[in-house]
Amino acid sequence: MRATDVVKRFGEREALRGVSFEAGPGELVAIIGPNGAGKTTLLSILAGISSPDEGGVEAPDGAVGWVPQQAALYRRLTVEENLLLFARLEEHEDPAAAVGEMLELTGLQERRGEIVARLSGGNQQRINIAIGLLSRPAVLLLDEPSVGLDPRQRARLWEFVSGLAGRGTTVIFSTHDIQEAERYGGRVLVLADGESLFDGSAEELRRAVRGEAPESADRDFETAFVAYLQHRGH
Amino acid sequence: MGGVRWLLLKDLQILRRSPLQAVLLIAYPILIAVLAGFAISRGPEDPRIAFVNEVPPNTRIDVGGAELPKANVKEQICARVECVFVGDRAEALEKVESGDVLAALVLPADLVNKINSLSTLTPGVPEVEILVNEENALKAELVDDRITTLLAEANLRIARRIGNEGGRYLGLIVNGGRFEVLGETIPILGLQASARILETVTPALPPRLRPSLEEVTEFASQARDNLDVAKPLIDRLAQPIAVDKVVVGGESPPLEIFAIAVAATLTLAFVVVLLVAGSLALEREENAFPRLTRGLVSSSGLLAEKVLLGVAIGLIVTLLMLLGMKVFVPLELGRIGYWLLAIVVAAAALGAAGAALGAAAREVRAVSLLAFMVTLPIAFLSLVPSGAVGAGAFDAIRYLTALFPFKPALEAIQAALDASGSGIGGPLLHLAVLFVAYALIARLALRRFASV
Numbered sequence: 001m002r003a004t005d006v007v008k009r010f011g012e013r014e015a016l017r018g019v020s021f022e023a024g025p026g027e028l029v030a031i032i033g034p035n036g037a038g039k040t041t042l043l044s045i046l047a048g049i050s051s052p053d054e055g056g057v058e059a060p061d062g063a064v065g066w067v068p069q070q071a072a073l074y075r076r077l078t079v080e081e082n083l084l085l086f087a088r089l090e091e092h093e094d095p096a097a098a099v100g101e102m103l104e105l106t107g108l109q110e111r112r113g114e115i116v117a118r119l120s121g122g123n124q125q126r127i128n129i130a131i132g133l134l135s136r137p138a139v140l141l142l143d144e145p146s147v148g149l150d151p152r153q154r155a156r157l158w159e160f161v162s163g164l165a166g167r168g169t170t171v172i173f174s175t176h177d178i179q180e181a182e183r184y185g186g187r188v189l190v191l192a193d194g195e196s197l198f199d200g201s202a203e204e205l206r207r208a209v210r211g212e213a214p215e216s217a218d219r220d221f222e223t224a225f226v227a228y229l230q231h232r233g234h
Numbered sequence: 235m236g237g238v239r240w241l242l243l244k245d246l247q248i249l250r251r252s253p254l255q256a257v258l259l260i261a262y263p264i265l266i267a268v269l270a271g272f273a274i275s276r277g278p279e280d281p282r283i284a285f286v287n288e289v290p291p292n293t294r295i296d297v298g299g300a301e302l303p304k305a306n307v308k309e310q311i312c313a314r315v316e317c318v319f320v321g322d323r324a325e326a327l328e329k330v331e332s333g334d335v336l337a338a339l340v341l342p343a344d345l346v347n348k349i350n351s352l353s354t355l356t357p358g359v360p361e362v363e364i365l366v367n368e369e370n371a372l373k374a375e376l377v378d379d380r381i382t383t384l385l386a387e388a389n390l391r392i393a394r395r396i397g398n399e400g401g402r403y404l405g406l407i408v409n410g411g412r413f414e415v416l417g418e419t420i421p422i423l424g425l426q427a428s429a430r431i432l433e434t435v436t437p438a439l440p441p442r443l444r445p446s447l448e449e450v451t452e453f454a455s456q457a458r459d460n461l462d463v464a465k466p467l468i469d470r471l472a473q474p475i476a477v478d479k480v481v482v483g484g485e486s487p488p489l490e491i492f493a494i495a496v497a498a499t500l501t502l503a504f505v506v507v508l509l510v511a512g513s514l515a516l517e518r519e520e521n522a523f524p525r526l527t528r529g530l531v532s533s534s535g536l537l538a539e540k541v542l543l544g545v546a547i548g549l550i551v552t553l554l555m556l557l558g559m560k561v562f563v564p565l566e567l568g569r570i571g572y573w574l575l576a577i578v579v580a581a582a583a584l585g586a587a588g589a590a591l592g593a594a595a596r597e598v599r600a601v602s603l604l605a606f607m608v609t610l611p612i613a614f615l616s617l618v619p620s621g622a623v624g625a626g627a628f629d630a631i632r633y634l635t636a637l638f639p640f641k642p643a644l645e646a647i648q649a650a651l652d653a654s655g656s657g658i659g660g661p662l663l664h665l666a667v668l669f670v671a672y673a674l675i676a677r678l679a680l681r682r683f684a685s686v
Contacts, residue, residue, distance in 0.1 A: 049524050066528060072521040074244065076251045081244075088240045089530040115251070131525070 001046065001064070001139045001170060007054035008041050008194075015041045017194040018055065023172055023187070025060075025138070028165045030185025031174040032225065034234065037191040039174035040069065043143050046172065060170075065137030069144045071128040075117035079108055079127055082116060086131045102130040106160070122153025126160065133164070140164060142173035146180060158184050178222040190225070192234040237531035238539040245513050245543050259512075260551050263504030268497055281380055284326040284338035284365075285317040293346045295392065311339070311384050323363075330365045337377045338365040349392065401465040408461045425461070429454035490563045494556070495648040499580070500613055502552045502647075503640050506544035506581045507588035507605045514540050514592030515601035533680045537589050537673065544585035545578055552577050556651075565651060572650035572658060580643035583665040586672035587639055593679030609640070616641040639668045 002022040008015045016038045023029045031039045044050045046057055047066035073082045083102050087095035103109045106126040116124060125145060132140060142161070146154045162184060165171045175181050181188055182202040190198035190205070198205055202221060209216055209224040209231075216227035249256045287308065311317065318335050320326045326338035340363040348358035362385065366377050406413060410424020423431075432451040436444055517523040517536070527533055556565065556573060591608060595601045616635045620628055635641040646661035 044524075048528060066525070068521055068524065070521045072525040074248060074520055074522065076248045077244065081247060085240055085244050086525075086530070089237050089526070091236065 001060060001172070002058040003042070003046065003055070004058075005055035006042065006045060006052045006057065008038070008045060008050070009053050015194050016045070016052070019191065019194070019196045020055075021189055021196065021199050023139070023170050025170055026165050026168045027170050028162070028184055028186045029170075029172045029189060030181035030187070031172065031189045031191060032176075032178060032181045032185075033191035033197075034229065036193070038194040039191055040143055041194075042191065043141050043172070043174055046139075047141050060138045063135035063137040065132035065135055065140040067129050067132035067140065067142045067145060069147060071124045073116055073124070073127055073131060075124075076115065078113050078115055079103070079119070080112040082127060083130060083134070086134050090135050092134070098134055102134060105133070106130045120153065121148045122150065122157065125149060125153075125157060129157075129160070137169065139170040139172065142171065144174055144176065146175065146177060154180070178225050179220070182221040190228070192229055192232070197232055197234075198228070238535050238542070241526075241531060241536065241539045242543055242546075245539070248513075248516070249547075259508055260505060260547075263501045263508075264551070264555060266500055266504065281315050281336040281376065282318055282334070283311075283315040283381075284320045284329045284335040285312065286320055286323055286326045286338060286340040288322075288343040289341050289346050290343065295346055295349050295395070311388065314384055314387075315380065323365075327365055330367045333367065337367075337381060339363075339381065340365065352396075397468045400468050404461050404465050404468070408458050425454045425458040429458065491565075491652045492648060494559050494563060494565070495644055495651055496617065497559070498552050498556055498577075499640065499644040499647050501555055502548045502577060502581055502643065503584050503609055503613060504605075505551050506548040506584040507591065507609050508602055509547055510540045510544040510585045510588030511592035511601045511605045512598050513543060514589055515595055515598045518596050519598055534677060537676055537680065540589055540592070541582060541585035541673075544588060545581040548581040548584070549574070549577050552581075566653060569650060569653060573647075575662070576643075576646040576650035576658060579662050579665045579669075580639060580646055583639035583669040583672065584643060586669045586676060589676035590672045590679060593676050593682070608638070612638045613640050616644060636664070637668075639665055639672075642668065 004020050005018045006016050006020070007018055019038070019042060021029075031042060033039055041050070043066075045052050046059075047064060048057075048059075049066070074085070077085070080099060080103070083099040084095055087098040087102075090098075092098040103112055106129070108123065108126060108130075111119065111123070116127060119127070125148075129140075129142070129145065132142075140161075145161070146157055149157060158180070161171055161173070165186075173185075185202065187200060188198065188202050188205055189196060198208070205228060206218075206221070206224050209228050210218070212231045213227040216223045249259075285308070308317075318329065320329060320338070323338075323340050326335075326340060329335045330338050342361065342363065344358075345360055345362065348360035351358040352360070364377075364381050368377075405411070406422045406424065408425050410422050410427045413420045413422050429451050432447060432454065436447050436451065439447060514536075517526065523536075526536060531539075553573070559565065560567070588605065591605050592601050595604055612635060615631050616638075618628070618631055622628075623631065642661040642664035645656070646658055646665060649656055649658035649661060
């Protein structure tokens, strides 16, 4: 997936100022940045929910799966009913088989008949992701997927997402959890005030900080990241 | 279209999954509708009036010494109000003060004597007494209106009786006959016979007396002719202005049909508007809208699905309600085609309006409140008849209610139920125009829906 000089304006405010990046098959790209950096705006443009004012997005053949920050599913339906509805809307040839596959992938076979509202936030998020995967996308976009999850749920979520990337799916996710970005993101894209400040691995970001603020570089990744932003006036 | 089918199934599953909500959604509008229909179909209750008759029994109204036939004033009054017969004024006063009765009507002992004095040289003023507890303005006005009307009717009946008796006496004077007084029968010759006798005897009189007698004969003839005219005049005095009611338009259906149409339309409006607005807002509340409109279903398709859901549920509920009503009121089943047409078109327009409302708020609760806040006043304003408010206010109400599908829906359902009523074409056209307008508004509002 490739984004080239993407600009997005909301009235007078520029939410994205010429952001460019690309991600290949099996890559896990973390988009990080402070609040209002433009992370969700960039993901919604990549997902095709909103269109850029300038620049463009090239998506690979095959659908782009999108998993919004807040679970987009029907809480009064069961796990299976939700998956079946979206499988039918995706016009799967065999919706029941697709549902079975997703239940297996999410490990929710035994809870297939439960009303979603009664599931934990972590399990709801797994269904949310499973719905995003129903179209068998080449690229999966996740907007802050671990928000509201406890550590154990988060660990299970990342295990699941890493498995997808391992099978060749391009995964692009935004997060506020910098440690999570370091741990699971093969690459990190740093956005601040709509600008793309950095695109590389977590280790490359540390190296960049080491040259500018050595006292912060070898502490935790979050401290290095904050120092990086401060050094650039953010 | 396949997507619409699955979304429809999903909404029905959600409704089935929330039985309390579904029951409330359907039962509450029906309850409102039945109550409104009940209130409209029943006239005001007869007010309870304490009745004290202090007039001695067997006292009759007489004119010039002759008794009039009974005017049955008491029976007339008690046919129009619920009479509570009490013994005396004190008891009546107690009942009025306690609120047991709305008012008391006291016929004093000298009432008939005073009425009888009207035909004497020293007429009295017959009076009745009304005891009222004006604890609130509505009650006071109701009593004033009812009692004034009843007394006006009683006065009219007495005046007619007097007029009839006066006319009978005039008839005796003109045509002659027998007159009963103090148990004796007095023959009255009458002007007509007098003139005839005079005409017979005139030729036998000496010529010098004839002119005078001819003048008397002439007077008798003139008096007879003029008194013939006087009788209808006396009759008219009792009710000088006659009422000739001409219906100039707005053929009204029977009250029970109108009440059923109101109840059905209220049910349909609440079910459809709440359901469509709520289910559309639910897509937003569940964050599903962007996911759905990312190519799974178009915004227009989503709107169509919601309106279809409203039409289907609204049709079932309203039809069942009408069929239930049929047990109590004779509705023509032969017009069921018109019922279906009216309900479907009305539901579609109401559904489009519901969709426009549903696109205006993020949460189902807020949308439900908004739907109630819009639908309820519009429904009640649509029931305001012309003449009930000032001309300017009525024009404003007319224009306002024309912008919402409730009134044309009521007119369409009324026309569908009542074959003798006005045509169904106009209201259906009105509904079609509103459907298009609200569908466009809803479609535009969905753009905002997507962007938030």
